[in-house]
Amino acid sequence: MAALTEFTDEDLELLLLIRNFELALLDLFDAGKLNGTTHTCLGQEYVPVALAPLLREDFVFSNHRGHGHYLARFEDPAGLLAEIMGREGAVCAGVGGSQHIYRDGYLSTGVQGESLPVAVGVALHFSRTRQERLAVVHIGDGTWGEGAVYEALNMARLWDVPLLVVVEDNGIAQSTPATLQMAGTIADRARAFGIEHHEIDTVDINAIRAETGPVIERVRTRRTQAVLHFRAVRLGPHSKGDDTRSAADLADVREREWSAQYARRYGVRFRAADARQRERIADLVADVSARPPSRWPDAPTATRREAAL
Numbered sequence: 001m002a003a004l005t006e007f008t009d010e011d012l013e014l015l016l017l018i019r020n021f022e023l024a025l026l027d028l029f030d031a032g033k034l035n036g037t038t039h040t041c042l043g044q045e046y047v048p049v050a051l052a053p054l055l056r057e058d059f060v061f062s063n064h065r066g067h068g069h070y071l072a073r074f075e076d077p078a079g080l081l082a083e084i085m086g087r088e089g090a091v092c093a094g095v096g097g098s099q100h101i102y103r104d105g106y107l108s109t110g111v112q113g114e115s116l117p118v119a120v121g122v123a124l125h126f127s128r129t130r131q132e133r134l135a136v137v138h139i140g141d142g143t144w145g146e147g148a149v150y151e152a153l154n155m156a157r158l159w160d161v162p163l164l165v166v167v168e169d170n171g172i173a174q175s176t177p178a179t180l181q182m183a184g185t186i187a188d189r190a191r192a193f194g195i196e197h198h199e200i201d202t203v204d205i206n207a208i209r210a211e212t213g214p215v216i217e218r219v220r221t222r223r224t225q226a227v228l229h230f231r232a233v234r235l236g237p238h239s240k241g242d243d244t245r246s247a248a249d250l251a252d253v254r255e256r257e258w259s260a261q262y263a264r265r266y267g268v269r270f271r272a273a274d275a276r277q278r279e280r281i282a283d284l285v286a287d288v289s290a291r292p293p294s295r296w297p298d299a300p301t302a303t304r305r306e307a308a309l
Helices: 008-029 046-054 067-074 077-085 114-130 142-144 147-161 186-192 205-222 247-256 258-289
Strands: 059-064 106-107 135-140 162-171 195-200 226-229
Touching: 008 046, 008 067, 008 077, 008 205, 008 258, 046 135, 046 162, 046 205, 059 067, 059 114, 059 186, 067 077, 067 195, 077 258, 114 135, 114 147, 114 162, 114 258, 142 162, 142 186, 147 226, 162 186, 162 205, 186 195, 186 226, 195 205, 247 258
Parallel strands: 059 106, 059 135, 135 162, 162 226, 195 226
Antiparallel strands: none
């Protein structure tokens, strides 16, 4: 395992903001204070944090495990928590909940594979209007079981649209290991369409940016396509408490995931930042919990057409 390079306080604070936000959601569910469902990104927080400064006015399509994607883009934990809790100040007036968020060049959905065809359409618009922007789609390893993925990749390649597919491969689709549900490889699937594939097996934010930055710029300026394939881990359950992995498997995941590596490398600095973000999220939970319920007409963006397009 390669040594981690030095990184900024801003990156560390954002990583731990997302981590503590997700942990707070699980606590809120256990306390019976949330409705519906939620899927945390515990263990995968470093992916959107690493990519955030590389994505300028690009359109990001997220998925069911998308809180980290939203927070890395907007750093708006209050709006997101209010959305999930259905409280005043919610980014989508509380009607989107955990999985369906729409805001300024950002859209999430809980339906696996659904975003890719839509992203191809957005990317086609960027290409036709000669904007140096790209459509970014976050998917998991399990999403490669959806036919819409392959139809979208086929169209993207045929039409030469700027499409970036970010695969957060945590090796398990809900409760089924990837080895039991996927024949072949993601790399071969991308290459079958003539799309470049880059596998990233590090949690070092600087190393990720150095490797992916040129790829993202090439997709944006040359209107091509690429797959960024992150070998990640899922630290938590699929949803709230439905983790069927063995104790040995979970111990291995905890040893390898990013926060364990960062804690070993940065010690006191890591613990201090973690304490600050834990306190910040605790204060936020208290504040949002005390707010009145959100009302649909109060949504600032829910009925507004996407101006960025």
